[in-house]
Amino acid sequence: MARKKSSGSAVLWLILLAVALIAIIPKEIWIVLGAVGLLGSLLYLAMNHSGAKATGHSVSNNGNPITDTTERVSIPDTVQAKRSEPSGHGIGSNKAQPTGFRIPAPPESVKPPRWYRAGEEVEVAGRKISGGLLYVGFQVESYSGESDPSLINLSKSVDRVGDFTKRLTDYWPKYSSISSEARAAFLSWLSDGRRHPEADIGYVFIFFYGLERRVVVDAKNDETVRTEFPAIRRELEELLAVYGPRSGSFMQYAKGLLGLVTAWVGSEKLYLKPFPEMQRGYEIPIPIRIALGQASVDRYPVPFHLALSWIKNSPERYLRTPATRCVTEFDKLFEIEYARKFGAGLLLPQNKTKLKLGYRPASSALADIREVILTFGDLPDVTVLTKPINDLWQLAEEVTAQLESYSRYLGRNPDAQGSPEAYLLLPIVLWPSSSQDALNYLKTKVGDGFFLSSLSELLPAFGANSMLARDRFAAFCGALRSVDLLIEPDVSMGAKTPKFEDKIVLFPPAVGDAFQETSAYKSALLTLQLASVIAIADGSFCTAEFAHLQEQIENWNHLTNSQLQRLRAHVHLLQQSSMSLASLKKQLEALNEPAKEAIAGFMTAVAQADGTVSVAEVKILEKIYAALGIEPKRVFSDIHAMASGVTDVAKPKSKATGFSLDKTKIQELQKDTEKVSALLSKIFTVEEVAAVPTVVEPIEEVQPPESRFLNLDESHASFARHLLTRKEWARTELQDTASDLELMLDGALEQINDASWDTYDLAFTEGDDPISVNPEVLEKIAA
Numbered sequence: 041m042a043r044k045k046s047s048g049s050a051v052l053w054l055i056l057l058a059v060a061l062i063a064i065i066p067k068e069i070w071i072v073l074g075a076v077g078l079l080g081s082l083l084y085l086a087m088n089h090s091g092a093k094a095t096g097h098s099v100s101n102n103g104n105p106i107t108d109t110t111e112r113v114s115i116p117d118t119v120q121a122k123r124s125e126p127s128g129h130g131i132g133s134n135k136a137q138p139t140g141f142r143i144p145a146p147p148e149s150v151k152p153p154r155w156y157r158a159g160e161e162v163e164v165a166g167r168k169i170s171g172g173l174l175y176v177g178f179q180v181e182s183y184s185g186e187s188d189p190s191l192i193n194l195s196k197s198v199d200r201v202g203d204f205t206k207r208l209t210d211y212w213p214k215y216s217s218i219s220s221e222a223r224a225a226f227l228s229w230l231s232d233g234r235r236h237p238e239a240d241i242g243y244v245f246i247f248f249y250g251l252e253r254r255v256v257v258d259a260k261n262d263e264t265v266r267t268e269f270p271a272i273r274r275e276l277e278e279l280l281a282v283y284g285p286r287s288g289s290f291m292q293y294a295k296g297l298l299g300l301v302t303a304w305v306g307s308e309k310l311y312l313k314p315f316p317e318m319q320r321g322y323e324i325p326i327p328i329r330i331a332l333g334q335a336s337v338d339r340y341p342v343p344f345h346l347a348l349s350w351i352k353n354s355p356e357r358y359l360r361t362p363a364t365r366c367v368t369e370f371d372k373l374f375e376i377e378y379a380r381k382f383g384a385g386l387l388l389p390q391n392k393t394k395l396k397l398g399y400r401p402a403s404s405a406l407a408d409i410r411e412v413i414l415t416f417g418d419l420p421d422v423t424v425l426t427k428p429i430n431d432l433w434q435l436a437e438e439v440t441a442q443l444e445s446y447s448r449y450l451g452r453n454p455d456a457q458g459s460p461e462a463y464l465l466l467p468i469v470l471w472p473s474s475s476q477d478a479l480n481y482l483k484t485k486v487g488d489g490f491f492l493s494s495l496s497e498l499l500p501a502f503g504a505n506s507m508l509a510r511d512r513f514a515a516f517c518g519a520l521r522s523v524d525l526l527i528e529p530d531v532s533m534g535a536k537t538p539k540f541e542d543k544i545v546l547f548p549p550a551v552g553d554a555f556q557e558t559s560a561y562k563s564a565l566l567t568l569q570l571a572s573v574i575a576i577a578d579g580s581f582c583t584a585e586f587a588h589l590q591e592q593i594e595n596w597n598h599l600t601n602s603q604l605q606r607l608r609a610h611v612h613l614l615q616q617s618s619m620s621l622a623s624l625k626k627q628l629e630a631l632n633e634p635a636k637e638a639i640a641g642f643m644t645a646v647a648q649a650d651g652t653v654s655v656a657e658v659k660i661l662e663k664i665y666a667a668l669g670i671e672p673k674r675v676f677s678d679i680h681a682m683a684s685g686v687t688d689v690a691k692p693k694s695k696a697t698g699f700s701l702d703k704t705k706i707q708e709l710q711k712d713t714e715k716v717s718a719l720l721s722k723i724f725t726v727e728e729v730a731a732v733p734t735v736v737e738p739i740e741e742v743q744p745p746e747s748r749f750l751n752l753d754e755s756h757a758s759f760a761r762h763l764l765t766r767k768e769w770a771r772t773e774l775q776d777t778a779s780d781l782e783l784m785l786d787g788a789l790e791q792i793n794d795a796s797w798d799t800y801d802l803a804f805t806e807g808d809d810p811i812s813v814n815p816e817v818l819e820k821i822a823a
Contacts, residue, residue, distance in 0.1 A: 299327060330395065348374055363436065496541050550602045
């Protein structure tokens with residue numbers, strides 16, 4: 041009790057003392073002391089909160105920090121928060137754990153976002169999205185404090201309507217920070233199938249950030265994620281096909297991520313699989329480089345489809361218009377010519393430069409990851425070499441040249457594709473099968489002889505029911521010539537364009553020489569044409585006259601085999617439809633006097649070839665003499681003179697019946713005509729008449745120039761492009777590349793830097809070891 045009294049008295053004295061102090065101390069001092077106490081309380085609370093946070097949010101979802109080759113990387117949004125344990129109940133405590141207490145499930149708003157795999161459906165703001173491959177959920181406080189820009193945050197408002205063809209986002213779009221109208225547009229684009237060609241590229245990037253995070257972050261911590269890579273790869277390929285041509289920036293990032301996905305797919309032989317069409321960039325896509333490296337290591341001939349993809353994605357040069365306008369025809373012809381030139385395929389050397397992939401993330405949430413570096417062991421990067429790609433470019437140019445006429449025609453007649461007028465301008469291997477069958481039939485029909493037909497019978501077999509324009513018919517003649525079928529007349533050699541009902545002769549080429557249209561050939565051709573005028577004068581080109589002309593051809597030893605072969609064909613044509621004298625007058629006027637005399641003598645010999653000179657033949661001889669400027673009355677005396685060396689050869693009967701010749705003396709007479717023919721070949725000169733050229737339509741488009749990167753030579757340009765594939769290089773790596781290109785490393789870097797200063801006013805590289813590519817140069821090239 042005493043102790044209680046004492047305790048109560050002490051308390052009373054303390055209260056009295058406090059009252060006295062309050063009365064004595066001024067109120068201003070109490071205000072200051074109160075403020076200090078409040079600040080101290082706030083500081084104490086803040087320190088406690090920071091300590092709890094540091095112990096609960098410093099690790100990734102597998103308990104280890106995620107890093108790239110140089111830096112620690114945080115994973116916002118995908119980390120499930122851990123709460124601080126009460127003191128004495130953490131891991132390693134010796135105290136018993138409490139029983140009978142159940143921790144409730146966290147509310148939806150604090151659960152980590154969910155990744156929807158390909159094909160999974162989710163409904164957001166009344167819109168069904170069936171494609172999957174995206175993150176959906178609520179924002180979770182993350183280590184960086186930033187939500188991933190791709191996360192479809194369910195706590196954010198969404199308008200009822202949004203137009204995804206309008207630009208409603210800024211340059212670095214984030215789902216959580218764009219307007220509610222823009223969110224509605226983005227969700228509408230997703231529900232529409234995310235392939236609309238008019239969609240604003242900002243929405244494409246928001247979706248792309250999610251794919252990027254899945255590949256760069258999630259797959260690095262959970263290898264099972266890589267089972268999704270084939271679906272992600274298909275998605276990237278299709279996005280590139282639609283949006284790559286519209287945005288160079290998107291094309292650059294999407295191609296890089298596609299390369300990363302392709303490289304991580306596994307050990308499949310990429311050179312065995314075809315590649316989809318890709319938009320060209322300043323470097324060859326990594327899947328193609330991997331496939332080429334695999335083919336090099338395996339000593340496997342590069343398949344046609346891989347060689348074609350290499351050409352189409354090579355940044356050094358551009359395919360010309362025929363290759364880009366006539367894609368199907370170019371690809372097929374390239375395949376045919378590639379097999380002809382390289383057989384099973386081009387064999388690649390295994391060079392020193394090793395293939396490495398560097399990828400710089402586009403998402404702002406992954407800004408701490410400077411670069412993802414992926415190596416491929418000893419797999420070489422053969423794209424730095426210049427000879428293999430040059431061989432392919434040479435072949436591509438040869439193929440392009442074969443398509444030029446067809447391309448020009450389609451450029452002027454875009455609706456004519458598939459018509460005979462169009463496809464007859466193509467190489468025969470690209471003709472429709474029915475036309476190729478008709479061509480094979482003709483070859484069988486001709487054999488080693490001469491096949492006479494009319495164009496009205498010939499052209500319908502190739503789909504043409506009327507006469508082709510001159511340039512199209514010239515192309516048809518050229519196509520026949522490419523399979524060893526010659527045609528007479530051939531307009532590609534300057535002949536007059538025949539009519540649809542006119543006759544033509546098909547025949548095989550002679551062996552041993554190529555045809556040339558010389559003056560001697562023109563002389564012989566004119567001689568035969570004049571002879572046909574005489575031969576048909578009596579109403580028929582008889583067998584004896586035909587045989588006589590054929591024999592004269594065989595005696596013209598001054599002509600080549602190919603010239604003689606075409607003259608043989610021409611005689612067959614003349615037998616069916618001889619020339620008119622009027623059509624030959626212009627050529628006769630060009631003859632000199634000795635030639636005119638010689639040809640007059642030859643014509644009288646032809647007139648006697650069948651043993652009879654008819655009245656009609658006499659009359660046509662008179663006309664020929666007149667055309668030659670020779671007195672027509674000389675015809676009778678010249679006939680007698682030619683036969684005067686033979687006893688009783690010519691016995692004139694009457695002007696009405698003409699002359700009758702002794703047939704037993706014809707052979708001797710022919711010997712005289714052979715002398716005339718020999719004389720004719722020596723003195724008969726015709727002024728060169730320019731052949732009527734095949735009409736060549738002007739090229740209506742400007743062909744793109746060769747792309748010499750930074751105006752560097754081939755080897756330095758290849759080296760510079762290789763530098764762009766990574767942000768940073770070890771000096772030893774670049775030594776190997778310089779060796780492959782037969783360059784000195786320091787000299788090559790100096791030359792590239794000089795070219796970059798001239799072009800961009802910036803250095804291309806920085807540092808000595810490692811060697812870094814100037815990021816400002818990268819931005820300028822990507823733009």
